[in-house]
Amino acid sequence: MMQLAIIGLPNSGKTTLFNAICGSDRPVTPYPILEIAHHSAVVPILDERLDALQAIFQSQKKTYARVTFVDTNGLGMSEAEGLPGVLRNRLANQDGFIYVLRSFESASAPHPLSSVDPLRDFSLLEGEFLLSDQLTVETRLERIASEIALKGRRRGEELSAERMLLERLALMLESGRPLRTASFSEKDRPFLHGFGLLSIKPLLVVINVGDDPLQPLAFPEISQAGAALTQLPAALEWEIAQLPKEEQNPFLCEYGIRELVATQLPSLAMSALERITFFTAAETEARAWSLPRGGSAVEAAAMVHSDLARGFIRAEVMAAAELIQAGSEAQLRAAGNLRLEGKNYVVQEGDLLQIRFNV
Ligand SMILES: Nc1nc2c(ncn2[C@@H]2O[C@H](COP(=O)(O)OP(=O)(O)O)[C@@H](O)[C@H]2O)c(=O)[nH]1
Ligand SMILES: [Mg+2]
The missing domain is CATH 3.10.20.30 (Beta-grasp domain)
Structure with missing residues (x-):
């Protein structure tokens, strides 16, 4: 099953978004929680097509595809030494990321940098990932150099393809380009998987627009960084999502929103991960599956x-x-x-x- 971690600065609304997506009730606090433990939930990817297929095939059972979301603690505020190893390893095990960028003012939950600037925060998070990847690449390059010195030419030839790839990655990272913007050949892929790189993984950016759901926003910089982009009022959506379905409509109308973005997020996340949906349907079960594009x-x-x-x-x-x-x-x-x-x-x-x- 695919797994995405929700990343962002403290007080950007990560836990609020997690709750809105997962229908959970984790405490949200206007101060960062200094623990490294993460919290995850498995969410069905609701799909009206599957509902219709179940009716056509009279299937006894209906099974949506599912995806896991992980709520993390604040990122983007590390000192020069970068992410702690434990955290980096945990992030390296994710299939992709959701960055939550804050675009709301709140006196009771101050921004840790005292001003609202989603694009600056985006650069901070990207910077954290780029730095982590630079360290990963450097460490690997050093190891290769010492292995070549130790084992001589033959092993050296084997390693040189990997070294060329790493040098290419190092150049990209130095010029501030996240690795997700590059295309890699089939023979590079096995190497890339083992490295634990972060900026190479698919990214969905969610702008938390606070209590102003229709706030007009445009961030070409984010699309250029190879990320998918959406916006939602996290706290408002969480509140509405807690209501029974039949009571949600008046609120949606009041704020001029058609549908909760939080409920579409699992499927947005899957398309960011380059996954498509296919179906199987019979009398016993109608089921949705997620397959790499x-x-x-x-x-x-x-x-x-x-x-x-x-x-x-x-x-x-x-x-x-x-x-x-x-x-x-x-x-x-x-x-x-x-x-x-x-x-x-x-x-x-x-x-x-x-x-x-x-x-
Ligand atoms: N006004 C407003 N406050 C929000 C919104 N999202 C989060 N907050 C507040 O910001 C604080 C931190 O929220 P939380 O979800 O815990 O942020 P996290 O630190 O990124 O996990 C809490 O006091 C929330 O009530 C929002 O959309 N609008
Ligand atoms: Mg939180």
């Missing part, structure tokens, strides 16, 4: 069950949206909108797969 039919099959991948014959593919519109599988079939695809078919967002297999 570009994943093939046989990779999707392997997620469902290893037998399906091993004995894969073909996939019958329908676009869930077309099926829902047609109303039944029979009607979709009659319209000729059901495709037969092989192992290498690249699964598309919203595909419903029925996998024929033989083991």
Whole structure:
């Protein structure tokens, strides 16, 4: 399961956002909590398409895809020596990050730097990640140099590809470019995974607009840093989210918001992570799955069950949206909108797969 950590300066509203997303009730405090322990929750990725598929297939059970969110303590305020090792390691285990940037004034919860400036805070967080990655890259380069000195030429040749990659990373980091903005080749990927780099991981930036949900904001700098971007009034959304569904509407109307952003955040996070959704549906269960973008039919099959991948014959593919519109599988079939695809078919967002297999 994918896991994202919520990062930000103290008092930016991380815990408030975490509560709004997860429907939890963690204490929010106008002073930083000086503990390193993190708190996590698993959240279903609500999807109306799955609800409709369950109705069409009369499935007994419905299972949304899920994602884990981790609430962390304040970042961006470290001294020159950078992130503590424990924290860095914990962050390195995440699949991606959410930065919460504060864009609200509050006398009772002062900004730790005494002024509201989301872009400055963004640079602070990025700076923390860039510095951490610089240290990671330097340490690895030093180790390679000593290994080459120790083991001589043969091992040296093996290591030189890695060294070239590291030197490229070092150059990017020095010029302040987060590694997520670079593209890497397939043969670089195995190295990159082992390093524990932070600025290479997908990023979703959430601007906490306080009590002004329609505050107009534009931050081209953030998109240029390779991040996805959204905004929401965290405290307000948390309050509304705690109400029973039928009582939420008047409040949404009052503030001129159509839908809570917090409820869309799991799916926004998944698209930031470059994951797509595919479905399986039968009488027993209708289920949504999350697959890396570009994943093939046989990779999707392997997620469902290893037998399906091993004995894969073909996939019958329908676009869930077309099926829902047609109303039944029979009607979709009659319209000729059901495709037969092989192992290498690249699964598309919203595909419903029925996998024929033989083991
Ligand atoms: N007015 C206002 N206050 C907020 C908002 N979000 C958080 N706060 C306040 O800021 C303080 C810190 O919030 P918290 O979620 O604990 O921030 P964290 O330190 O980033 O986890 C609390 O007093 C919150 O009530 C918001 O959207 N509007
Ligand atoms: Mg907090």
